[in-house]
Structures are given as C-alpha cells and as structure tokens.
Amino acid sequence: MxxxxxxxxxxxxxxxxxxxxxxxxxxxxxxxxxxxxxxxxxxxxxxxxxxxxxxxxxxxxxxxxxxxxxxxxxxxxxxxxxxxxxxxxxxxxxxxxxxxxxxxxxxxxxxxxxxxxxxxxxxxxxxxDTGPPDAAMRSVAAQLDSGRTVAQTAQSVGLGARQLHRRSLYAFGYGPKTLARVLRLQRALALVRAGTPYAEAALLAGCADQAHLAREMRDLAGTTLTGYFGDRGPSAPDPPGTR
Incomplete structure (x- = not known):
C-alpha cells in the first residue's frame, strides 16, 4: 500500500x-x-x-x-x-x-x-486578526504562474526591479526569478503527472526545450523526472511530503 x-x-x-x-x-x-x-x-x-x-x-x-x-x-x-x-x-x-x-x-x-x-x-x-496579504505580490505570483516574464510582471504591478525583489523576498522568501522557476517546474510536473510527454510538458510549461526542463529538475529537485516519479508513474498523486 x-x-x-x-x-x-x-x-x-x-x-x-x-x-x-x-x-x-x-x-x-x-x-x-x-x-x-x-x-x-x-x-x-x-x-x-x-x-x-x-x-x-x-x-x-x-x-x-x-x-x-x-x-x-x-x-x-x-x-x-x-x-x-x-x-x-x-x-x-x-x-x-x-x-x-x-x-x-x-x-x-x-x-x-x-x-x-x-x-x-x-x-x-x-x-x-491580521492584515491582508500584499495584493501586489498575490498578483505577481499569479502572473508568473501564468507564464509572464518577470519584466512584464513588474511593469504590470508598477514596481521597479529593486522594489519588486525586496517585496518578493518578504512575500515569497526569494526573488521573482526564483519564484518563476519554481512555479514553472510545478507546471511541468503537473503536466507530466497528467500524462503529457516530457518534451511537450517542457514547452507547455514555458521551458525552452526538454533539456531545459531536465536542468531545472536537477537544480531545483536534485533528481530527474524519471527518478522523481519512479515506480509511482507520472499519473500518481504528488503529496507535499511531511516537510
């Protein structure tokens, strides 16, 4: 089981x-x-x-x-x-x-x-009992997750590069470029989990090609797509882990 x-x-x-x-x-x-x-x-x-x-x-x-x-x-x-x-x-x-x-x-x-x-x-x-989250940073996350570039996103929310980076550190824990990479990898994983071939998933998620996705998987996940999904298969649920 x-x-x-x-x-x-x-x-x-x-x-x-x-x-x-x-x-x-x-x-x-x-x-x-x-x-x-x-x-x-x-x-x-x-x-x-x-x-x-x-x-x-x-x-x-x-x-x-x-x-x-x-x-x-x-x-x-x-x-x-x-x-x-x-x-x-x-x-x-x-x-x-x-x-x-x-x-x-x-x-x-x-x-x-x-x-x-x-x-x-x-x-x-x-x-x-607390204040609301930063609405601009919610928008930043949504736009980056939709595949927009950091530059496009910054312009959309009216923030300069330094201000966007500073507020991103507070809101996300890292800069917008790192957040964009993380969200892109998660999009690719979701596509593979749904049965999309690796090369197609890479392009749909916003990577340049399958090799780009492989590098991101290695850098952010420390493994390969095949190694990560392993015996579970791409369609298996992807639990968040016990942290």
Whole structure:
C-alpha cells in the first residue's frame, strides 16, 4: 500500500488543506512549490518555509500528517514573519508565536477528530486578526504562474526591479526569478503527472526545450523526472511530503 494523500480547498483564500498517510518504509523528497505550510507532525505544530531546493525525506517510519498550504505570498501576513527568514527551514510554531498560545493550539489540534480541519480553523481565525496579504505580490505570483516574464510582471504591478525583489523576498522568501522557476517546474510536473510527454510538458510549461526542463529538475529537485516519479508513474498523486 502506498502513500495516501488528500487535499481540498480551504475557507482561507487560495489555501489547501491536506492530509498524508505514509506507510513504514515510504520516503519521498519535498520539492519547491512557492508555498509555506502550517503542519501537524508527531504532535507538534510546525511551519515549513519556502524551499529553494528539494527537502530530504524526514524518515521512513511512516505515520499520518496534516497541513494547510498557503498560497504564494500570503503566509507572512498571517504568521507575522518575513518569508525569507524561514527560507529552506522547518521551525516550531512556538518560535514564531507566544509559547502559551501555541500550547493551547497544540492541545486543540491534538484533541480534534480532524487535525487538518483544526489547522484550518487556526489559520482562518488568525487571518481575521491580521492584515491582508500584499495584493501586489498575490498578483505577481499569479502572473508568473501564468507564464509572464518577470519584466512584464513588474511593469504590470508598477514596481521597479529593486522594489519588486525586496517585496518578493518578504512575500515569497526569494526573488521573482526564483519564484518563476519554481512555479514553472510545478507546471511541468503537473503536466507530466497528467500524462503529457516530457518534451511537450517542457514547452507547455514555458521551458525552452526538454533539456531545459531536465536542468531545472536537477537544480531545483536534485533528481530527474524519471527518478522523481519512479515506480509511482507520472499519473500518481504528488503529496507535499511531511516537510
């Protein structure tokens, strides 16, 4: 029996609520996706920052995990911390929020029949008490994900190169060029997962050719397309990993 991954749209705009059950001995890398997650792992509340490289599997002991994955650029306002401070890191929520509050929230999730729904409640209630995410950066993420260039996107939102880079660091954890690469790779993976041949997926995702996609896969994921999909096959679900 393989990994069992399920996700649904959240009440929080753009977010996804997910659960993952991993049998003992099953491991897989976590690839960059431009997002940040609030996680429930082994009775702890953790935050997964934005990745610039594949995250090594956390182990092969198996288990059940839950999380809420925030849309690119939305987590900093909710968490109260710039995304670049969490880049390529997994940190305890208690390192970001008051320990007493996190203790109460931990008890709440631990006692919930549906930990994923409890995580969603935390995020929704927190969002109601914080300022909205940077609307310009939401637009930047959407435009880059549609395949627009960084220059076109900057002009569209009325930002110069330096200002766009600075605000991108806060919102996404890295500059717009890196975000564009990450989102393009995810588009290619989604196409391959749906059965599109590698060469066609590369072009549709915005790569120059299949060799370009292969280089991006190696640089950002540390593997090849064939190596990544492996025995699961391209059509298998792609869980976010246990972070």
């Amino acid at each position: 393989g990994d069992r991954y399920e996700e649904r749209a959240s009440r929080l705009d753009g977010a996804k609520v997910w659960t993952l059950t991993v049998p003992q001995g099953s491991v897989h890398p976590v690839l960059p996706d431009g997002c940040m997650d609030l996680l429930w792992i082994d009775g702890r509340l953790l935050v997964a920052g934005p990745d610039t490289r594949a995250e090594a599997p956390s182990g092969s002991g198996g288990g059940s995990y839950a999380g809420i994955r925030f849309a690119p650029g939305t987590a900093p306002a909710l968490l109260g911390v710039p995304a670049h401070e969490l880049r390529d890191r997994r940190v305890a929520l208690a390192d970001l929020w008051p320990a007493a509050l996190v203790g109460e929230l931990t008890e709440r999730v631990a006692g919930a029949a549906d930990p994923a729904a409890a995580l969603e409640d935390i995020a929704v209630h927190r969002a109601a």
